[in-house]
Amino acid sequence: MSALAGLLRKEVYHILRDRRTLIVIIVLPVLQVIIFGYAIRTDVDHVRLAIVDPAPDTVTLAIRARFNAAGVFQDVALVPRIEPLEDLFRRGAAQGALVFEAGFAERLARGLPSGLLIIADATEPNTGSIVASYATAVIQGYQQEAPPSRGAVHIVPSVRMRFNPTRESSNLFVPGLMAFVLTIISSLMTAISLTREKETGTLEALLVSPLRPWQIIVGKVAPYLVVGFASVVGVIFEARLVFHVPLRGSLSLLLIEGIVFILVSLSLGILISARTSSQRVAMMGALIGTMLPTMLLSGFIFPLESMPWPLQAISVVVPARWFVLVARSVMLKGVGLAYLWQPTLVLLVMALVLLTASTRAFHERLDQ
Amino acid sequence: MRRILFLARAEVLHVVRDRATLAQVLVVPVLQLLVLSNAATFLVTNTPTYVVDFDRTSVSRGLVNRFRASGHFRVEEQSASPELANEALLRGDVTMVLTIPHDFEATIVRTGTAPIQLTVNAEKGSAAGIVQSYASSIAAAYASELEASVHGASLGGSEAPPARGIPRIDLRVRSWYNPALNYKYYMVPGILVALVTLIGTLLTAQNIAREKELGTLEQLNVTPMTRLQFIAAKLLPFWALGMLNLAIGLVVGAVVFGVPMRGSLLLLFGSAAVYLVAALAIGLWISSVVDTQQQAMFVTFFVMNVYLLMSGLFTPIDSMAPWVQTVSQLNPVRHFVTISRAILMKGAGPADIAQPFFVLTIFGAITLALAIRQYSKRVV
Numbered sequence: 009m010s011a012l013a014g015l016l017r018k019e020v021y022h023i024l025r026d027r028r029t030l031i032v033i034i035v036l037p038v039l040q041v042i043i044f045g046y047a048i049r050t051d052v053d054h055v056r057l058a059i060v061d062p063a064p065d066t067v068t069l070a071i072r073a074r075f076n077a078a079g080v081f082q083d084v085a086l087v088p089r090i091e092p093l094e095d096l097f098r099r100g101a102a103q104g105a106l107v108f109e110a111g112f113a114e115r116l117a118r119g120l121p122s123g124l125l126i127i128a129d130a131t132e133p134n135t136g137s138i139v140a141s142y143a144t145a146v147i148q149g150y151q152q153e154a155p156p157s158r159g160a161v162h163i164v165p166s167v168r169m170r171f172n173p174t175r176e177s178s179n180l181f182v183p184g185l186m187a188f189v190l191t192i193i194s195s196l197m198t199a200i201s202l203t204r205e206k207e208t209g210t211l212e213a214l215l216v217s218p219l220r221p222w223q224i225i226v227g228k229v230a231p232y233l234v235v236g237f238a239s240v241v242g243v244i245f246e247a248r249l250v251f252h253v254p255l256r257g258s259l260s261l262l263l264i265e266g267i268v269f270i271l272v273s274l275s276l277g278i279l280i281s282a283r284t285s286s287q288r289v290a291m292m293g294a295l296i297g298t299m300l301p302t303m304l305l306s307g308f309i310f311p312l313e314s315m316p317w318p319l320q321a322i323s324v325v326v327p328a329r330w331f332v333l334v335a336r337s338v339m340l341k342g343v344g345l346a347y348l349w350q351p352t353l354v355l356l357v358m359a360l361v362l363l364t365a366s367t368r369a370f371h372e373r374l375d376q
Numbered sequence: 377m378r379r380i381l382f383l384a385r386a387e388v389l390h391v392v393r394d395r396a397t398l399a400q401v402l403v404v405p406v407l408q409l410l411v412l413s414n415a416a417t418f419l420v421t422n423t424p425t426y427v428v429d430f431d432r433t434s435v436s437r438g439l440v441n442r443f444r445a446s447g448h449f450r451v452e453e454q455s456a457s458p459e460l461a462n463e464a465l466l467r468g469d470v471t472m473v474l475t476i477p478h479d480f481e482a483t484i485v486r487t488g489t490a491p492i493q494l495t496v497n498a499e500k501g502s503a504a505g506i507v508q509s510y511a512s513s514i515a516a517a518y519a520s521e522l523e524a525s526v527h528g529a530s531l532g533g534s535e536a537p538p539a540r541g542i543p544r545i546d547l548r549v550r551s552w553y554n555p556a557l558n559y560k561y562y563m564v565p566g567i568l569v570a571l572v573t574l575i576g577t578l579l580t581a582q583n584i585a586r587e588k589e590l591g592t593l594e595q596l597n598v599t600p601m602t603r604l605q606f607i608a609a610k611l612l613p614f615w616a617l618g619m620l621n622l623a624i625g626l627v628v629g630a631v632v633f634g635v636p637m638r639g640s641l642l643l644l645f646g647s648a649a650v651y652l653v654a655a656l657a658i659g660l661w662i663s664s665v666v667d668t669q670q671q672a673m674f675v676t677f678f679v680m681n682v683y684l685l686m687s688g689l690f691t692p693i694d695s696m697a698p699w700v701q702t703v704s705q706l707n708p709v710r711h712f713v714t715i716s717r718a719i720l721m722k723g724a725g726p727a728d729i730a731q732p733f734f735v736l737t738i739f740g741a742i743t744l745a746l747a748i749r750q751y752s753k754r755v756v
Binding site: 040043044046047048049050051052054095097098099100103121122123124125126127128129130131132133134135136137138140141143144145147148163164165166167168169170171172173175177179180299304305309310311313314315316319333336337340341343347 | 466492506548554691722724
């Protein structure tokens with residue numbers, strides 16, 4: 009046991025002596041969450057709207073006034089014909105357009121239908137549909153103010169947005185960012201620490217020492233677990249204070265799940281470095297093996313439900329997927345273990361499997 | 377010129393001889409393009425829905441059937457228990473709960489107006505808005521369907537449309553450039569840029585650092601090569617590789633995903649030529665600043681992370697916080713992603729992309745100058 013304590017002390021010295029790396033490890037996650045928290049959003053507001061109104065009259069002016077009052081639209085151009093629109097859209101100067109038919113009010117007064125066209129730039133389909141649905145809602149609002157005729161049927165949906173009533177996208181992305189940033193930092197830390205020992209040849213010294221493989225792993229993981237925990241606490245604070253993400257569930261549950269998740273990422277780093285020979289390959293492996301899958305297959309940016317089934321199946325083995333789920337559920341839905349036992353179990357099993365696998369990887373090295 | 381070609385040839389041989397690297401730079405991007413384009417979608421289809429129907433009449437069942445038939449919703453479960461529905465929402469099994477109150481049919485017959493309740497899991501921000509707008513339009517369409525049948529009954533099937541006091545606005549909605557709302561059309565041109573950038577920058581960033589580690593840089597330093605020639609020779613092979621990658625990627629995009637190519641390919645490749653100089657020069661600059669390959673990788677990955685997530689590749693620039701939008705002007709990836717999407721999807725011409733192209737040109741000139749300046753033949 010004293011041998012293990014010795015190794016632990018050595019690792020702590022390593023971490024503490026290398027001030028620059030220590031600061032990077034603790035500050036980088038906090039910094040990244042700030043930058044990306046402001047950058048990764050999908051809210052649609054300040055929609056740049058072009059208006060084609062060949063012959064302005066009372067009705068078109070009233071509808072245009074409604075668009076101004078809606079708050080999400082911003083007039084960028086008023087043109088008499090539809091042709092210039094193409095150019096505005098291509099340059100990205102307009103995201104949406106409202107096209108009135110000439111003689112709009114007059115036709116309505118005579119009881120004829122008047123044509124109104126909404127054009128949305130659907131290059132990005134999500135923004136395109138949102139722009140179209142906002143514009144449709146404004147027109148429908150205008151129409152509903154007219155006195156209802158007899159015999160008209162209305163089904164009035166009352167909508168409740170649960171868990172995120174303002175639909176703020178930082179509430180969605182910040183908990184996901186936590187998982188993303190923590191994965192990369194943790195798996196990188198252990199990967200580099202172990203391969204450094206390999207390259208400098210000190211790993212051989214460790215291997216011939218009376219330390220057992222599991223003790224080496226514990227000695228490598230434990231100190232970094234503490235560092236990782238510090239950045240979890242930092243990131244949670246930041247989510248509350250900077251982005252005002254609600255924390256509806258229990259803080260201690262979130263912290264414990266955070267520790268389990270860091271344990272998984274650290275052991276992933278160890279496994280990668282146990283399998284590779286040089287620092288460069290280890291870094292490439294740790295980064296490519298974790299960065300792209302975590303970014304795309306964890307549901308952190310893109311909803312998993314929308315992906316084709318093979319990708320959904322692959323996402324099951326991405327640890328961040330489960331932590332993203334847990335972090336969002338605890339923070340936004342305020343649910344407890346009763347709802348989260350499944351992802352928690354998956355994370356625990358992953359930690360166990362990865363730790364065992366990395367311990368075995370060391371056994372094999374001893375056999376060689 | 378001959379010196380440049382000699383060194384460039386050495387670089388090409390390095391890449392071609394190492395089978396692993398060759399596979400990494402030619403095959404992996406294609407695979408990633410195939411996989412990532414499928415993963416990157418915000419499209420909302422088949423929202424899992426819980427139906428709580430207190431009414432249980434033909435009208436309420438009709439409404440549920442319209443939801444089912446719309447293709448946007450999938451009824452997972454149905455019961456008369458709001459508690460069970462709430463459980464399902466908390467567990468994440470369903471995204472929306474549709475509640476139809478008692479006397480729904482009776483109220484519609486009596487007053488013509490009846491409420492329904494939609495509870496949406498709004499965790500996913502903008503997706504919830506789309507779900508809501510789908511649901512509202514289904515409800516509205518069903519209401520006018522009911523209206524028609526009520527009138528049909530009362531007027532004895534008369535053909536004349538019922539006279540009405542409300543003005544009718546004939547509202548049409550058109551989605552330009554991507555009428556089928558296909559996410560792949562949007563993502564492929566973007567991911568292509570990301571891959572070309574990632575590989576080019578990684579290779580160049582490692583390049584000089586490796587020569588430093590191996591000590592071969594000193595040998596190059598004592599040759600009569602000038603700094604400009606050196607950087608040019610390092611840049612050329614990777615520039616050509618980037619163009620090749622882009623071409624392969626475009627073919628894959630067109631053949632596999634059917635990505636539209638509305639604009640001029642010549643214009644696209646012309647912009648790519650300028651863009652790649654900027655991207656690769658950043659790699660070379662990183663490479664001459666750092667001492668080891670490991671540092672080079674570290675810095676490159678950090679830069680790439682920021683580049684990709686702030687380029688508007690995954691989430692739109694317009695949604696970012698205003699200060700981030702300003703900062704992202706410094707991101708060359710942002711400008712080339714904009715250009716590539718504008719040319720391929722919108723058929724933009726030279727005048728439409730003049731502004732981002734201009735920024736890229738300045739960017740390329742500055743980074744190239746930086747890389748040349750940073751590389752000094754002196755050993756410090």
